[in-house]
Amino acid sequence: MVLASEEQQIASILESPNAPLLANRLFSALEEEKKRREYFYRDIDDDMKVEFINGEVIAHSPVKKEHTDATGLLYKLLDTHVDIHQLGYVGYEKVMTSLTRNDYEPDVVFFKQEKAAHFKKGHWKYPAPDLAVEVLSEGTEHRDRGIKFQDYAAHNVEEYWIIDPIAETIEQYFLEGEEYKLHLKLEEGMIRSKAVLGFAILVRAVFDRKVNLEALKGIME
Structure with a gap:
C-alpha cells in the first residue's frame, strides 16, 4: 500500500x-x-x-506459547547485553509507548542511555524507543505491519524487528529518511542490531532454548 x-x-x-x-x-x-x-x-x-x-x-487476548517463548528468549539476550555494557534500558510486553496520537505496548523495546537516564521509579509512560520489536500473532499482524509500522517510522524509531514465531523468522528494518527499508529476513544466520551497539545473535537463539543458552554464555563472557 x-x-x-x-x-x-x-x-x-x-x-x-x-x-x-x-x-x-x-x-x-x-x-x-x-x-x-x-x-x-x-x-x-x-x-x-x-x-x-x-x-x-x-x-489483547492471551498469546500462544511460541509467542511468549520468542519474546522471552530475545528479551533475556538483549537485556543482558545492554546491562553489561550499560547501553540503556530494555523493556518487554507492558511498556506503554506513548506517541503523538497512539499508545502501544511493543513486545520488546530498547532505549539508549540518553532516554533511559530520565526513567525513574514509578515511570509508566515511555517515549519512542530506539529499537521496537513486535512478535506476530493472528490478531495483531495487521497492526504490526500497518499502523505501528507507519507510526514507529514517523517517530524516528531507528530500528524495527518483526518476529514470526510460527515461521521462525526475523525481519529487520532500518529507518532510511522517513520510511523503513527491509535490511534482511532470516531463518538462520546472524542478525546484528544497528540501534544496540555490539548486539549480534544467531536468529535461532530467539527460537531454540539450547542455542539461546549458548548465546547468553557468549554475551556474559
Whole structure:
C-alpha cells in the first residue's frame, strides 16, 4: 500500500470547497479522541495489556506459547547485553509507548542511555524507543505491519524487528529518511542490531532454548 505524503493529503483537502468545514470536523473529532485517551490513562491498570490506537482501546487476548517463548528468549539476550555494557534500558510486553496520537505496548523495546537516564521509579509512560520489536500473532499482524509500522517510522524509531514465531523468522528494518527499508529476513544466520551497539545473535537463539543458552554464555563472557 502506497501512502500519500502529508503534503499530498493536505493539498487534497484544500482542493475541496468544504475545506474549512472538514478542518472543523477533524478538530472536533480529535478533541473527542483526546478525551477518550485521558479516560484510557485513568482506567488502565497493571493487569491489563491494552493499547490506544486511532481513538480505540485495543485489548489483547492471551498469546500462544511460541509467542511468549520468542519474546522471552530475545528479551533475556538483549537485556543482558545492554546491562553489561550499560547501553540503556530494555523493556518487554507492558511498556506503554506513548506517541503523538497512539499508545502501544511493543513486545520488546530498547532505549539508549540518553532516554533511559530520565526513567525513574514509578515511570509508566515511555517515549519512542530506539529499537521496537513486535512478535506476530493472528490478531495483531495487521497492526504490526500497518499502523505501528507507519507510526514507529514517523517517530524516528531507528530500528524495527518483526518476529514470526510460527515461521521462525526475523525481519529487520532500518529507518532510511522517513520510511523503513527491509535490511534482511532470516531463518538462520546472524542478525546484528544497528540501534544496540555490539548486539549480534544467531536468529535461532530467539527460537531454540539450547542455542539461546549458548548465546547468553557468549554475551556474559
